[in-house]
Amino acid sequence: MPERSWRSLFRPSVPLVVAAILLGGLALAMIAQINAKDTDDYSGVRGDDLVELLKSLDATNERLSTQIDELTTTRNGLLDSTKRTEKAEKQAKLRAEQLAILAGTVGAKGPGVEVVIDDPDKNIDAAGLLDAVEKLRDSGAEAIAINGVARVVAQTYFLDDDDQIRVGGREIKRPYRIEAIGDSSVLAGAVRFPGGVMDGISILGGTASVTEQKKVTITALADVKAPEFARPSS
Structure with a gap:
């Protein structure tokens, strides 16, 4: 396979790059939330406020997890779409070759x-x-x-x-x-x-x-x- 074809095979499309960036950003956000939870000093916080804070963190983590799942689904859909496009292109090329033989325009x-x-x-x-x-x-x-x-x-x-x-x-x-x-x-x-x-x-x-x-x-x-x-x- 020519070098150009190998490069095009492994070159990600723009939607996949965007999805990867968003996934990375969400992962960093979750890590930041966890680090903040581990390093903050809550000794002076009242019990009721601490409960509300924990609920807020849980809600944030759940929202981030949901967004990650949605982006993962989008990424998988883009991968499937790419595969379908490649299959359609191969079928179209094969059909064109068959028609060219029948028309006598190729050996x-x-x-x-x-x-x-x-x-x-x-x-x-x-x-x-x-x-x-x-x-x-x-x-x-x-x-x-x-x-x-x-x-x-x-x-x-x-x-x-x-x-x-x-x-x-x-x-x-x-x-x-x-x-x-x-x-x-x-x-x-x-x-x-x-x-x-x-x-x-x-x-x-x-x-x-x-x-x-x-x-x-x-x-x-x-x-x-x-x-x-x-x-x-x-």
Whole structure:
């Protein structure tokens, strides 16, 4: 953890400092009361006056004890509030990271598969490649990239361009290598099962193979276009 983060972790907030000062002041006041009681000479004080004085001291001590309890409760509440704030910040950060992965604005890594599609006769078109990607997505792929250059997200388009295919504006050359992050066994099943990716590619005249991997690293990022009309609702 960076030095700055350690300092911020142990730096008390202003409310906690105030509470600590007040607690210290009350403690000193109680000590002063006790010392005064021990050192004052009450030999010349009448019995009735002495009783009233003791009652006054008891009332003062009780009031100070009550104030200390209240300040302690306030301090504990501030500590709990700080912990809740830190937890909320961690959850917000985690959510932001998850959304960034889904949007394709950051890289991603995790278990998954690599699917290689060979198309020697150039029969596979954009629709055929998109169908293969959709089968992986429907099987739980959380991040997908093609040939290491085209990140596939919800708004990514597939387009035929002469004898090539463009994915999100990027030209994809044969053979097509699809990397997908998710449950590797489930994703591999989406490729192999009857009616899956292999069968779909075979019908189009190509071949497909799949390799399960413990770690897939995707560095390609999606092009993010700022919304022209949409704005947050709150």
